[in-house]
Amino acid sequence: MLSPQLLPKTPNPLSSIYTPNPFKSLNPKTLKPSKPNFKPKPHNPTTIQSVLQWNRKPQLAGDTPRVVVITSGKGGVGKTTTTANVGLSLARLGFSVVAIDADVGLRNLDLLLGLENRVNYTVVEVLNGDCRLDQALVRDKRWSNFELLCISKPRSKLPIGFGGKALTWLVDALKAREEGSPDFILIDCPAGIDAGFITAIAPANEAVLVTTPDITSLRDADRVTGLLECDGIKDIKMIVNRVRTDMIKGEDMMSVLDVQEMLGLALLGVIPEDSEVIRSTNRGYPLVLNKPPTLAGLAFEQAAWRLVEQDSMQAVVVEEEPKKRGFFSFFGG
Ligand SMILES: Nc1ncnc2c1ncn2[C@@H]1O[C@H](COP(=O)(O)OP(=O)(O)OP(=O)(O)O)[C@@H](O)[C@H]1O
Ligand SMILES: [Mg+2]
Numbered sequence: 472m473l474s475p476q477l478l479p480k481t482p483n484p485l486s487s488i489y490t491p492n493p494f495k496s497l498n499p500k501t502l503k504p505s506k507p508n509f510k511p512k513p514h515n516p517t518t519i520q521s522v523l524q525w526n527r528k529p530q531l532a533g534d535t536p537r538v539v540v541i542t543s544g545k546g547g548v549g550k551t552t553t554t555a556n557v558g559l560s561l562a563r564l565g566f567s568v569v570a571i572d573a574d575v576g577l578r579n580l581d582l583l584l585g586l587e588n589r590v591n592y593t594v595v596e597v598l599n600g601d602c603r604l605d606q607a608l609v610r611d612k613r614w615s616n617f618e619l620l621c622i623s624k625p626r627s628k629l630p631i632g633f634g635g636k637a638l639t640w641l642v643d644a645l646k647a648r649e650e651g652s653p654d655f656i657l658i659d660c661p662a663g664i665d666a667g668f669i670t671a672i673a674p675a676n677e678a679v680l681v682t683t684p685d686i687t688s689l690r691d692a693d694r695v696t697g698l699l700e701c702d703g704i705k706d707i708k709m710i711v712n713r714v715r716t717d718m719i720k721g722e723d724m725m726s727v728l729d730v731q732e733m734l735g736l737a738l739l740g741v742i743p744e745d746s747e748v749i750r751s752t753n754r755g756y757p758l759v760l761n762k763p764p765t766l767a768g769l770a771f772e773q774a775a776w777r778l779v780e781q782d783s784m785q786a787v788v789v790e791e792e793p794k795k796r797g798f799f800s801f802f803g804g
Contacts, residue, residue: 529564531654532781533677538642538656539778540675542699544691546662548683549712552748554659555583555757556768557679560775562617563759566654569608569645572621573638573671574661585755586611586619593621594641598633604644613760618653620645634666635673642674664698672699677706679739679778683713684725689733696734708739708783710774715744737783740774742767 531537541554551574558570572580581587592607611617620641622633638658646652658675661667672678678699682692692709699707711727718724725733727741745767751758758768759775777783 529776529779531566531779535654536642536646536652536656537654537677537778538658538675539677539679540658540660540672540704541679541681542660542668542672542695543662543681543688544664544695545682545688548688549681549710549742549748550662551580551583551659552752552758553679553681553710553712553742553771553774554580554657556759556771557775557778558655558657559584559611559614559617559757560759560772561655561657561779562611562614563772564775564779565616566779567616567651568655568657569618569620569653570657570659571638571641572619572659573667574659575622575633575667576625577661578621578623578625580659581609581619581621582755583752584611584619584757587755590619590621593623594637595623595633597641598637604641605648633670635670638670639674664695668695668698672702672704675704678704678708680707680709680734680736681712682709682730682734684711684719684727684730686725689725689730692734696736706781707736708778709734709736710740710742711738712742713744714741739777739783740770741784742770742774 541550541557543550551572554570554572558568561568570580570584572578574580581590586609589609592602594607596602597604597607608618608620611619642656645656656674658671660671680692680695680699682688696707709730711730714727715724719726727738731738743766745758745765747761747765748758748767751761758765759771761768764772
């Protein structure tokens with residue numbers, strides 16, 4: 472067993488041979504539901520544990536509702552894409568989900584979900600007493616256990632007095648709904664670390680940090696990790712988005728292992744760069760609903776599965792000197 476601290480420092484000689492092996496288990500050709508008499512293989516530390524398991528429902532870990540903020544620091548790295556795809560995956564797995572678009576003024580979660588024409592009321596109207604909370608919740612027609620809640624109308628400014636306390640009140644109101652508390656409340660955080668960020672993280676008790684494998688995104692992610700910890704959010708898992716294995720092999724992009732070494736966070740998912748993401752964004756049809764599934768869609772689905780079970784990805788690393796140190800080493804977040 473090799474701990475991340477013991478791994479070679481940069482330049483990482485492994486980066487050319489390390490591939491974020493999650494995709495190994497995501498070959499769409501091999502993704503057939505298991506036969507009913509399927510027996511899970513005994514634990515083998517040289518293989519990845521977190522594979523899609525079609526013959527069971529993931530076991531929800533932790534107290535509900537799980538209030539999860541999706542954040543990043545740097546803008547444009549894929550927070551909203553993650554919220555939409557992980558959120559709908561959770562709904563497809565049978566959990567009730569409320570996704571809150573806390574990106575005031577620049578909201579776009581409704582667009583990604585194709586729900587923009589159905590947002591008649593927002594939290595601002597709820598707080599003003601112009602409508603009830605359930606009127607502001609937009610129920611997805613594809614998955615009725617998924618609901619969207621927007622803070623305000625597009626291009627509007629942060630309402631005066633709207634801050635962490637107001638968002639916490641809102642989350643408490645969602646918990647106290649007559650029809651029952653949702654299993655997951657996902658908060659799509661705005662970019663940056665100013666007021667919007669402070670507001671968005673206030674009610675959360677866990678965080679998903681989205682980063683891309685580039686140095687600017689990583690520096691911001693590191694800063695955000697510190698801020699989340701200061702706020703008492705200790706459960707922080709990361710999603711590495713827009714990964715290109717061809718560039719990693721050519722040593723033009725940091726490997727997932729490098730990212731994990733730099734941030735020291737548990738890995739929830741590795742999402743490949745995929746033009747289907749952009750296509751699905753423009754269509755307002757989240758990637759995870761695509762048939763046949765794409766690699767990025769499956770990777771989001773796998774991340775959702777791990778979020779439910781509070782599992783983090785086990786990465787397989789091929790050692791530099793196989794004879795001396797064993798062929799595989801293995802670490803998890
Ligand atoms: N894995 C991916 N492959 C290709 N394109 C992607 C991927 N993930 C995200 N994108 C694209 O990157 C752009 C930004 O994504 P998104 O809006 O989710 O980022 P964000 O972090 O929410 O941005 P902001 O900070 O502005 O809120 C979108 O055009 C999206 O389609
Ligand atoms: Mg966004």
